[in-house]
Amino acid sequence: MADPRFFDRAGPFPLGVVAELADATLGANADPGREMTDVAPLQSAGPRDVSFFDNRRYADSLGVSTAGSCLIRPSDTGKAPPGMALLVTEAPYLSFARVSRAFYPVPAMEPGIAPTAAIDPTAAIGPDCRVDHFAVIEANVSIGARCHIGPQAVIGKGVSIGEDSRIGAGCSLGHCIVGSRVRLFAGVRIGEDGFGFATERESGIHVDIPQIGRVVIEDDVAVGANSTIDRGAGPDTVIGQGTRIDNLVQIGHNVVLGRGCIIVAQAGVAGSAELGDFAVLAAQSGVAGHIKVGVRGRVAAMSGAMRDVADGETVAGAPAMPIKQFFRGIASLKRLSERE
Amino acid sequence: MADPRFFDRAGPFPLGVVAELADATLGANADPGREMTDVAPLQSAGPRDVSFFDNRRYADSLGVSTAGSCLIRPSDTGKAPPGMALLVTEAPYLSFARVSRAFYPVPAMEPGIAPTAAIDPTAAIGPDCRVDHFAVIEANVSIGARCHIGPQAVIGKGVSIGEDSRIGAGCSLGHCIVGSRVRLFAGVRIGEDGFGFATERESGIHVDIPQIGRVVIEDDVAVGANSTIDRGAGPDTVIGQGTRIDNLVQIGHNVVLGRGCIIVAQAGVAGSAELGDFAVLAAQSGVAGHIKVGVRGRVAAMSGAMRDVADGETVAGAPAMPIKQFFRGIASLKRLSERE
Amino acid sequence: MADPRFFDRAGPFPLGVVAELADATLGANADPGREMTDVAPLQSAGPRDVSFFDNRRYADSLGVSTAGSCLIRPSDTGKAPPGMALLVTEAPYLSFARVSRAFYPVPAMEPGIAPTAAIDPTAAIGPDCRVDHFAVIEANVSIGARCHIGPQAVIGKGVSIGEDSRIGAGCSLGHCIVGSRVRLFAGVRIGEDGFGFATERESGIHVDIPQIGRVVIEDDVAVGANSTIDRGAGPDTVIGQGTRIDNLVQIGHNVVLGRGCIIVAQAGVAGSAELGDFAVLAAQSGVAGHIKVGVRGRVAAMSGAMRDVADGETVAGAPAMPIKQFFRGIASLKRLSERE
Structure with a gap:
């Protein structure tokens, strides 16, 4: 599982919900109420993990995997070991992206303007933005709602940024x-x-x-x-x-x-x-x-x-x-x- | 034309002045008093713009261009549409550089030391420099007149910089x-x-x-x-x-x-x-x-x-x-x- | 020699000490008490410099070099000019690394936390660290003893760093x-x-x-x-x-x-x-x-x-x-x- 110092995990989610998130069909023997707690690759996945099989190169891993459930193409279901709950979809990797995001949502951003940021009085900063330490926002900048301006980013004069954008540490625009x-x-x-x-x-x-x-x-x-x-x-x-x-x-x-x-x-x-x-x-x-x-x-x-x-x-x-x-x-x- | 949020335009300039800036000869039918207000590439130039023709690849664009005036080689003047004022030069692109600079001078820099900059007392900073937010200037640095030290630039100990130099955001020297x-x-x-x-x-x-x-x-x-x-x-x-x-x-x-x-x-x-x-x-x-x-x-x-x-x-x-x-x-x- | 604005030189060291640092054998005619003051490449080395010969490509430089002493392989000693003190080793370049370091030790770091650094109260910073201007150290960071966090470096939440590490200007982790x-x-x-x-x-x-x-x-x-x-x-x-x-x-x-x-x-x-x-x-x-x-x-x-x-x-x-x-x-x- 992901290091909790860096990542907050959501869930668990019952298989029925996972299938919905994945836009997948639950295999015949799978229990929609069975709870899944995490995502993992086939090699390391355990009985409460959702995994995926998308690349034939890894067929060996599939056969011996202990993953509790697996996103898989209809044409590959025969390769899965018995007992593995199958989540059948034409696009296993895309489905995995969606399921992973449910377990690991984008971290919530705490809005606020660091007192050390240097912001020109003519700049317009939308609601619920976060501006980190030592960011510089120059004259006539316009920033939409819920943006995150990272530490030491420099937003040059006249620049405009829409909503929900994230500017990393030390960027200059x-x-x-x-x-x-x-x-x-x-x-x-x-x-x-x-x-x-x-x-x-x-x-x-x-x-x-x-x-x-x-x-x-x-x-x-x-x-x-x-x-x-x-x-x-x-x-x-x-x-x-x-x-x-x-x-x-x-x-x-x-x-x-x-x-x-x-x-x-x-x-x-x-x-x-x-x-x-x-x-x-x-x-x-x-x-x-x-x-x-x-x-x-x-x-x-x-x-x-x-x-x-x-x-x-x-x-x-x-x-x-x-x-x-x-x-x-x-x-x-x-x-x-x-x-x- | 250039976005006025980012660029300040000078001019207009009469064609006679443009010819001088360009070190070009004004074509026979061109009126030296006609005013030009901007520079533009052939495809988008209008009657008050100065354009240039330097690359035969763009001969088609020249023929249909509505540019009011064009920097052009003596050997290419026959390709220009009638009515276009010609600025004849052996080096159209170089001339365009000079004319463009006249319309778009390097922005004047407002001197001053940001109160947030961290400057070692042993550093020597010449007259009329600008030092931006959160710049760090270490011991025994020497900076000549009219330099611009951008936000979050770090000038390490003992470094020397001449005059009129510009150090961008987040550089480290x-x-x-x-x-x-x-x-x-x-x-x-x-x-x-x-x-x-x-x-x-x-x-x-x-x-x-x-x-x-x-x-x-x-x-x-x-x-x-x-x-x-x-x-x-x-x-x-x-x-x-x-x-x-x-x-x-x-x-x-x-x-x-x-x-x-x-x-x-x-x-x-x-x-x-x-x-x-x-x-x-x-x-x-x-x-x-x-x-x-x-x-x-x-x-x-x-x-x-x-x-x-x-x-x-x-x-x-x-x-x-x-x-x-x-x-x-x-x-x-x-x-x-x-x-x- | 190295520019004293940027580098502090140690020494001088007698040839006997240099031989020890280099894990080299002093040539027959060399005086172990003779003092060396610096390191230099063959082309520019003088009578009080330690040089090295490691690449046959530079055999001509060796023959005419005025270096006082030279780190050299046993098989190459015949190529050295008479009068040059030889420091005989199977690994001249490695020995040169060691001798150079003796003359130019890693600069001592003055510990201290810049008052302008933004350090989360939950971060643990070991003894004798140096944290430079405008560095940002986020929540739950752990930094071991004697680390140097450069100006404007950003150490993100939960990151851990061991001892004696050096993070340069403007890095983000x-x-x-x-x-x-x-x-x-x-x-x-x-x-x-x-x-x-x-x-x-x-x-x-x-x-x-x-x-x-x-x-x-x-x-x-x-x-x-x-x-x-x-x-x-x-x-x-x-x-x-x-x-x-x-x-x-x-x-x-x-x-x-x-x-x-x-x-x-x-x-x-x-x-x-x-x-x-x-x-x-x-x-x-x-x-x-x-x-x-x-x-x-x-x-x-x-x-x-x-x-x-x-x-x-x-x-x-x-x-x-x-x-x-x-x-x-x-x-x-x-x-x-x-x-x-």
Whole structure:
């Protein structure tokens, strides 16, 4: 179970309630009144835990698991050991997310403004917000209801934030419009100058282009620790609704990310690139400047898209090509070097 | 136009003044007294905006643009629509940088020391500096005139900073000498220990090598958000005058960067590497330890220089090779795998 | 010599003492009473400096060096110029680490709690700690003796830290157990949510999986500036004893690193990967999710391990393969493209 120093657990919940939370059907032999006290992976789950089976890779674990109940696909129910209460659903992992959240709700936030926070008198802070120690809120900032501004976060002048957003420790925000239910983890940097300059031919001196756009972060976005999102040069940098950005990601100026994109750790998107809805950039991948990645387009880990990626296409390699072609090349090269 | 919550616009400026700022020649039919009120890209510029045409890729946009005036090369003037006032220059983008700056000057900084800043009595802070909330300035620090120390920045003991430099929110500086007109964006880490240790053979224990060098940042350098520059092990780490470093870049101990280098986001330079003046590291590239990149040498995106790069040479791939050879290899591999 | 604004030097030490510190044998003609005042690399060392010769690459420097004394392997003593006092050891670099530390001891820390720090009354702080300006220590934190909590560090509720650990400026720690003699450099983020969510098929909405594990950082670990270590999803994320992590490294949820691992700058380890003791990830490399790297396994710079790496094996490329095979492939491709 989760360390009680850090996590408060709710429940127990009877299996009938778990099934409802999970949008699952309770297996024939399961007792809807049987109480479950926690969630756990198959390997460590005990008789009062809810577990899940979503990845065939772990079929062995399922067979020997002592989990009291398990979220499972209809097609996999035959693999479960007898006696395990089955919670049958087409989407076990999604159901597990919902059940886990019931056992481990988002911790309630105690509203209040730390006396050490430095808040400009012109800032408007909505009801029931929490502002932690040494946060700085500058002139003309507007923050909606129930936001949490973490310790030492800096909200620069004129920034607006919607409702129920959480800004982590030591973040700094400038020149941006942030939506509701947005989460920025610690150390995120929003709205710094884009990397734009022109170079004098003879002297080699770099002359900055004023960066006069903003960052627009739509609702329900999450941005991982120490990631950086530069403001636009003229147009805005836009992070689409529900997009998830992992740690140490770089988003350049003028980039437009669609809805529900997934940008995994240490990936980078160069200036003026565009990603369609639900596009995925795997870890340490990159998209070159001005390139378009289509709807549900995907760039594999450590790969670099230097040409447009079509809707639904997956590319790999640096420079990136269709992923089948990439792996064919790897195989050809292997054979070639073995022949020589 | 730029969001007035974040940006103050100057002007308007008559075309004659714009031409002077741009070091451009006003086209034959242009009225030098006509007033321009803003800058904008070709796609969105209106009749009172100054735009620019620098990239043939955008020739279509030029033809249909409603921009009132446009910075343009002599050889491209024929592509502009009639009625557009032309500002003819060999360097449209550089001219645009200058004109943009006139419309959007660097915001004036209001000097003053926040009462919440923690400043050691032995620190010397020049006239007309601004020190923001919760900044920490330790013993024997020396800061020149008109510097801006952002909120929660930490200036470690003995550090010196020249004039007109700007240290962003939450930066931390130690063991360094920083020049004038330097800008460090938020979250930059200067002068931490280099990654140096020796390992005991039997135990596998790593024993640190004391890192007793400094970081020297010359005048006019800019360092992007959350980048890290370690201090030297014995010699100094040096960032040459006018160099531009983007976000999330790593500079190892003892590295020497020449003047006017460009280090794009998420690139890394390993210990004791040297870059000549005006060298360029594209995004997510790397230079291995002790390697030398020559004057105007370039490493392509996602490429890793493991051998020296000659003056003016461009390399690509990991390990990096001359860029033509790299792309020939990619093409050969493609043909090979198609044949098989 | 090191800049006295930043470093305090101890000594001088007679050669006999240096030999003892280095676990080295003094050469036949060396006077054990001769005093050494500093350490320096071969190129710049003078008659009163201790230097070292460990890398044959620098044999030329050895021959012309004016270093008064030099740590050197028995097999290399013939290469030293006459008159140089030799300190003969099988591990010159390790010996140099020890001698350097004698000349440049870790600076003594003045204990004390800054009056500006915000410390929850339920936090337990051991004797002789130092807590700097604007640090935040939340409820139920436990910190052992002689720790140093840097300016603006945030120690989240319930976190425990052992003895003699040093937390850098602006770090934030949550949901973690930190050992003794651990060093976190500036801007490190420990214990943020892992990147875990399930996606609704029709809507594309990402639903978070509560991340209910911790980060466990064992004794003697060092973590470089702006690196990020996410907490586990259910199991813990574990950083093994003595492991060294460089700057801007990402460690995903549930990752387990063994003892004495070396993770060089900008490398990333994806969720649930495991590294054996003394494994090495070179700069900008990556390990995919759920992959195992064996004891003393190594991943080359810019390479990505997508399959398990055996004990003692070195892999290169993306996707990574045995390093010999990788370089054979590079050579084959070169020949192929030259033929065409």
